[in-house]
Amino acid sequence: MVTTIKEVAKKAGVSVATVSRVLNEKGYVNEDTRKNVLAAIEELNYRPNNVARSLFKKQSKTIGLIVPDINNPFFPQLARAVEDVTNEANFTVVLCNSDDKLEKEIGYFEMLQQNGADGVLFVSNTLKPEHINRFNFPIVALDRPLDSDIPFVTANNYEGAKLATNHLLDCGCKKIAHIRGPENVLNAEDRYRGFKDAALCRGVFDEELVISSSYQLDSAKKKAFQLLAKHPDIDGIFASNDVIAIGIIKTAEKLGYSIPENLMVAGFDGIQFGEIVSPELTTVAQPIYEMGSTAAEMLLKLIDGRLDVKKENVFNTELIPRQSTKL
């Protein structure tokens, strides 16, 4: 059996209320009594039961983190940031993989509510405000803002995409293509818009050279193959994320291109693995850890009832030129 507050009270010769006061350092407790209680706690190796606490306080010190798939290398970094920040405040993180499926996401929200979670951090394209406005805990959207008044943290995808596109053009690319992310994903849309505007501005936009792919390696390889087979003279590709960019590099290599000599590639995200492909990937980096920690801090503030949180946090991106492009 685990020791309970009653046993501690008995051992210390006081009531449970006094033990509770000592535990929470709340209310008046005589110094001697306090020491007795502390001694009893020590001796019995007592640890308060958080479930009981949560029930009364309606505060579980738990938050949910819903991501599409922790295997996608973007998310572990985010998860790590979230865990670091929330742990510091003695919160616990429940990890949920939604596979970007609406039912799973809603299921997780319900589960989290039932488990008394104090708040939820999520990355989703499918969730709409009406799905979550019935939940009475704070919510912060990460990476992909909702079209509502739900606070969010994201990167400036539009500007980042322009950065990458202009970089490719500055490097001398004449015929540039874009493999964009899924149609229903907002950041893919924003990056596409950035690409389009930058290309238009330099007079080289060609809708024919834009195709879409999921944010997965396999899909990216397939799409890259299609694109290059149809337009072998493409000399620059902006990929909507690093995974797609890596897929392009692997495929182009197989097709006999040499990068960056006759094909340049730029990605988006700044995941660690961009550095391990050969050639190393030029990319537009998001401050992933910082975004995660900011979102976590926002959520903690909201849980704390503070309303002084900035609802919209858009982080700047940074171009990191590496070997897959060359001036």
Place this chain on the structure above:
Amino acid sequence: MVTTIKEVAKKAGVSVATVSRVLNEKGYVNEDTRKNVLAAIEELNYRPNNVARSLFKKQSKTIGLIVPDINNPFFPQLARAVEDVTNEANFTVVLCNSDDKLEKEIGYFEMLQQNGADGVLFVSNTLKPEHINRFNFPIVALDRPLDSDIPFVTANNYEGAKLATNHLLDCGCKKIAHIRGPENVLNAEDRYRGFKDAALCRGVFDEELVISSSYQLDSAKKKAFQLLAKHPDIDGIFASNDVIAIGIIKTAEKLGYSIPENLMVAGFDGIQFGEIVSPELTTVAQPIYEMGSTAAEMLLKLIDGRLDVKKENVFNTELIPRQSTKL
């Protein structure tokens, strides 16, 4: 306010006990009453409070997953497997990053106990039986077995290392080296033993050519540089894991080696990213997802009080020859 069982009872004109019986499909309930209660639940959109449930039942349907660092690409796959399996059984996973620090690990164990976790799955080198035998929930060790009677799931590291070493030798390597993992990590030790025995057996073991590195990219690059600077005529390296192997490839490339022509490299783990380096990494793959799901299933069984679990689960590894070695 969230609706409680009392409000449902009131609306349905019955007692809370009856509502509870309907919820749990336990005990006698008249069919008409049941329908009324269900209607009330539906109408009020009632969801039982799991915190209250947990308090009474002393069963929270939560497990902890403690890993060194979710950023290490080995662990997301494991985490995913664990989440998939436990979710199926309506369990929730609390993610904990220990950075392989004993205090953090113990801290997490205590936290999990306080939060009423039903069991813990962990990956650790530092934890000793005496640290965890005071916890009264089932525990399963993953990847790195403890020297005790705690059930575990791991890969056959020794045999896998032999596989890799023999493969390098079969490919014609004459002077093979090993960059092993950290001294205190059991799997690093086993893989080293496998390397040593295989090399000895073929008469090419040279202790000079074994150095150790942490399982991180930066460290691996540094160690690879040292090793190759000192022994430039090494023609084969077995790395204790894929991350180290990738570090070796990147460094060797920079030093002007061409792989696999004058240096071959083999890794261990079979992480996804082995396929994206150039040349693609020859590796000894562990069935990561299967190991994670097996461990999760074991834990669920133990939580369920079943004693028919196999305490020791050693998975076979498989050599996956790719471009970084060549016959």
Place this chain on the structure above:
DNA sequence: ATAATATATGTAACCGGTTACACACGGTGT
């Protein structure tokens, strides 16, 4: 000297469920 206040502690209600137990009713066996 007396009221007001600070200190110290215990009792019991409460959080939202679950379930042991009591009780009532109808059918069956003898």
Place this chain on the structure above:
DNA sequence: ACACCGTGTGTAACCGGTTACATATATTAT
């Protein structure tokens, strides 16, 4: 007719904490 059992439902204790409130004493202010 009576015992017994299956069915159906409610009352209240319980899980392990927190805290409002009551009570008592010591200290300070007026």
